[in-house]
Amino acid sequence: AQTVTQSQPEMSVQEAETVTLSCTYDTSENNYYLFWYKQPPSRQMILVIRQEAYKQQNATENRFSVNFQKAAKSFSLKISDSQLGDTAMYFCAFREGTYKYIFGTGTRLKVLA
Amino acid sequence: NAGVTQTPKFQVLKTGQSMTLQCAQDMNHEYMSWYRQDPGMGLRLIHYSVGAGITDQGEVPNGYNVSRSTTEDFPLRLLSAAPSQTSVYFCASSFTGAGNQPQHFGDGTRLSIL
Numbered sequence: 292a293q294t295v296t297q298s299q300p301e302m303s304v305q306e307a308e309t310v311t312l313s314c315t316y317d318t319s320e321n322n323y324y325l326f327w328y329k330q331p332p333s334r335q336m337i338l339v340i341r342q343e344a345y346k347q348q349n350a351t352e353n354r355f356s357v358n359f360q361k362a363a364k365s366f367s368l369k370i371s372d373s374q375l376g377d378t379a380m381y382f383c384a385f386r387e388g389t390y391k392y393i394f395g396t397g398t399r400l401k402v403l404a
Numbered sequence: 405n406a407g408v409t410q411t412p413k414f415q416v417l418k419t420g421q422s423m424t425l426q427c428a429q430d431m432n433h434e435y436m437s438w439y440r441q442d443p444g445m446g447l448r449l450i451h452y453s454v455g456a457g458i459t460d461q462g463e464v465p466n467g468y469n470v471s472r473s474t475t476e477d478f479p480l481r482l483l484s485a486a487p488s489q490t491s492v493y494f495c496a497s498s499f500t501g502a503g504n505q506p507q508h509f510g511d512g513t514r515l516s517i518l
Binding site: 295300324326333334335336337338341343382391392394395396397 | 437439444445446447448449452462463492494496504506507509511512
């Protein structure tokens, strides 16, 4: 069965600094998709970034980028120039050809002023 | 553009009561799903639907029913509420079930079972 592991329950970072959140997954499939979602205190789930497994190039969205290591089954999220508004719970999610998403347990990130 | 709308936002039930959590989307999305979020466990899929008239079970379906009579609506029914169903429930939708389609989430329903 597919699993998604986020080994860092909580992290903190100083404003303007860079932080990396880790995510590993387990699958026997070759084609799949990976996502990072952000959940601020408002509870809304917001897509941050996504990566197709067949693409070797790492996805980037403004201050957010991923380090996708397919052989290692690793999908980390890097947040550059951290802002107070980045304070949130971050979920890594995996999806293969089926209709089911598998979510990790989340990393609570706090950006410190 | 309303997106995914969930009602109610908060609800308290007594053990054994039944209720329906409503979910509606106005984006003509084929794929809709229900999750529950519990502390330390992330989001777990309860049921999902790939189109009107088609539903299937997710990871934790016991105690919940769904139906999809229209493209827009995907209600979740608790048949006989139990304290173990105390959770935050999220409805989500995407244009298709294709892998790279991100899901759009509602704002969640916080449900407490006494």
